[in-house]
Amino acid sequence: MRQVLNTLFVMTQGSYLHLERETLKLEIDKQTKLRVPMHHIGGIVLFGNVMVSPFALHRCAEDGRSVVMLSEQGRFRARLEGPQSGNVLLRRAQHQLLDDEKRSVELMRIVVAGKLQNSRAVLLRGAREASSPEYAARLRLAADNLAGSIRALPQAIDADVLRGIEGQAAREYFDSFNALLRHNQDAFAMKGRNRRPPRDRINALLSFLYALLANECVSAVESVGLDPQVGYLHTLRPGRPGLALDLMEEFRPLLADRLALTLINRQQIKPDDFEVRPGGSVQMSEDARRTLLTAWQQRKQDEVKHEQLGQSVPIALMPMVQARLLARFIRGESAEYTPYMPR
Structure with a gap:
């Protein structure tokens, strides 16, 4: 069996994602709203004004998890990927x-x-x-x-x-x-x-x-x-x-x-x-x-x-x-x- 990893969608404007050991934390107005173990996340999609710590970005790149940045309305802006290993x-x-x-x-x-x-x-x-x-x-x-x-x-x-x-x-x-x-x-x-x-x-x-x-x-x-x-x-x-x-x-x-x-x-x-x-x-x-x-x-x-x-x-x-x-x-x-x- 292959586990289907979830994609984390972050939509609340002003949110902040950062890494704490093996857990990704979502804070809004400096209050923790969500904790997700990294091994439960297959990718991250950010809408609009959402901030991510450099360490969280580095970890996602190292593990092969994509981080996609969209506008608040869902239009593609950018995508973070780790080193390419394609054939x-x-x-x-x-x-x-x-x-x-x-x-x-x-x-x-x-x-x-x-x-x-x-x-x-x-x-x-x-x-x-x-x-x-x-x-x-x-x-x-x-x-x-x-x-x-x-x-x-x-x-x-x-x-x-x-x-x-x-x-x-x-x-x-x-x-x-x-x-x-x-x-x-x-x-x-x-x-x-x-x-x-x-x-x-x-x-x-x-x-x-x-x-x-x-x-x-x-x-x-x-x-x-x-x-x-x-x-x-x-x-x-x-x-x-x-x-x-x-x-x-x-x-x-x-x-x-x-x-x-x-x-x-x-x-x-x-x-x-x-x-x-x-x-x-x-x-x-x-x-x-x-x-x-x-x-x-x-x-x-x-x-x-x-x-x-x-x-x-x-x-x-x-x-x-x-x-x-x-x-x-x-x-x-x-x-x-x-x-x-x-x-």
Whole structure:
């Protein structure tokens, strides 16, 4: 059995984390609010104005624990890692694959297929649970359109054509997103995907979840020795973890989108949990972020069946499992990469 280590999320502004022997202490206004043994922590995520002692940072780096710094709203700012121990031959193969158009397009096709298949699963599940026959029909139609996009993938031999198919399918998916809502439909209505900054409640919620998921995927690809910056579907861009974003695509619908819908439909997240800022940007309240992070951590403990492994795996480990399968494809040890697509 492998223990699933927890991630410590610190959101309270003005908090201070420091190390006391083998225990990490969280202080607020010089009062100790939390003590956690270091061996219980797999990583730390800090939101906004949170301070960490140098000794705590050094210890995390030495032990291989990542420390991620986000803005108060959840946007990535920085990441602390210890010395790199990745396999240089694997990274060389990763760069060579980028120059191999046939194999890189093959990988892109598989990544897009995984994302669209899992997006389609979300739509079909929503159609079964829809609040009205009209919404059910709308969701089934969108699912059929995504199926058409999946059928078009084998004929796409060009990277730009693949990206075009993915982009059109994503628009189709999000255009039908409102039909997945069963409560507060007007308040959470989506008018297309928008970000940086998000301009409605549902986009603020999704952007926050995507930031958390991206962090998990960066950790996963780094843990197997891959370079998170060198992606295929996501082109090279300074500061963008392209490979982590590639890996993230198959998980977006299943982990982030479904969790957002669950929190809204169960009314655990409500319209008044959001604030419209000057300029029209929307952000979640601190209490709403706490609710979301609790649900996120609980969801990560759930186990799902992994068909290739033939066993159940905690969701917390799924990005790492898929990163290892991706590394095998990049090294040439397997003929293809298979994204996670639950049956």
